[in-house]
Amino acid sequence: MIRIVLADDEHLVRGAIAALLGLEEDLEVVAQVGRGDEVVGAVAEHGADVAVVDIEMPGATGIEAAARLADRRPGCGVLVLTSFGRPGYLRRALDAGVRGFVGKDAPVEELAGAIRTVHAGGKSIDAALAATALMAGDNPLTPRESDVLRAAADGRTVADMAADLGLARGTVRNHLSSAIGKTGTATRHEAAAKAHEMGWL
Amino acid sequence: MIRIVLADDEHLVRGAIAALLGLEEDLEVVAQVGRGDEVVGAVAEHGADVAVVDIEMPGATGIEAAARLADRRPGCGVLVLTSFGRPGYLRRALDAGVRGFVGKDAPVEELAGAIRTVHAGGKSIDAALAATALMAGDNPLTPRESDVLRAAADGRTVADMAADLGLARGTVRNHLSSAIGKTGTATRHEAAAKAHEMGWL
């Protein structure tokens, strides 16, 4: 039996996927958590073989949880199961030691197969997503440019962002201008939207 | 047996919820669809009693699907099952004849219970969401203001929006200014973000 910890913030979806995996002969969901910062504890407590984690969760992202697992529980494989096929997510997940990456629109057999592959020590990456990630290329933004784009969310003003980051307004605008150029957009909001869509934030 | 059609664009989630509902004695998922415009056909073909629909789907929204069902298949109850607890969604769903509204973070029993209630002709609305919807009040935006806010998404410029809507730039800016005032925000992007969050678009 492959012992699985399931992490997803939507209670109903989590329970439903657990029910689905429970139908498989060789899979057993031994714990379910709704927060990213509870993954490591659950894996340790139940001696799980594989953690299936969503990315966007309260407490910590699935990618952060994966990094902590790789550090403290290297024997436990991690598989990311997410709605959002952002290219940057895949890259960061792989850097965090994730060995499986499946979209929530995949057929059911693909998830079960990927779990078995990860448990066996192999890698299973969604093919279509891997292709788009390669097409998209790497994150061209500097750390500071990412910061200002993050701070630019929800239509904030330059003054707000400068106060948040402890910078002069002119500096913020320079970083924004650079980010706008690198993303091939015309306004900071377009740049922020594109960076978010690409998974660069 | 209550015959159910399930509509959700994420294949895995859809199958998982179907598996979960299949565990209930009196519930039977007779069809699954991934697009909003396939709901009516599936209900008609399988003679379903209740349609469980997500809101954000390709083809047509779950709310649009509900309106069509109320028109062509009034005997079939509709229950909305969604991740997004936007107050405006609830209002529009009720206007479309939806009798059940459950969030994806609800416990499992709540969904099954809501399905039975809807099948019996009653109403089952997520309590927390109903409260926030009442707190938020109604949509204060005029149709035209909603249009310009929709067109303002993704950081578009006034010139673009004016071209899209066939208006003069000054007119667009006046509508924007009005919408900014009504939403209590400072920029069009904040206004668009707030309107979106409230489910007014």
Next chain:
DNA sequence: GGGCGCCCGTGACAAATGGCACGGGTGCCC
């Protein structure tokens, strides 16, 4: 040391944006 990239800041410029006042048109309801 020299080159390079990144960070932070200043100053100045044209363009876009938000705010306000004003006028004309349409439809609805008392």
Next chain:
DNA sequence: GGGCACCCGTGCCATTTGTCACGGGCGCCC
């Protein structure tokens, strides 16, 4: 008819924004 809300447009204003040029500081690597 009169009030009212909505729609569309024009004009003007101060502010914000995006862009560019420039300079200094820091750390890394050849």
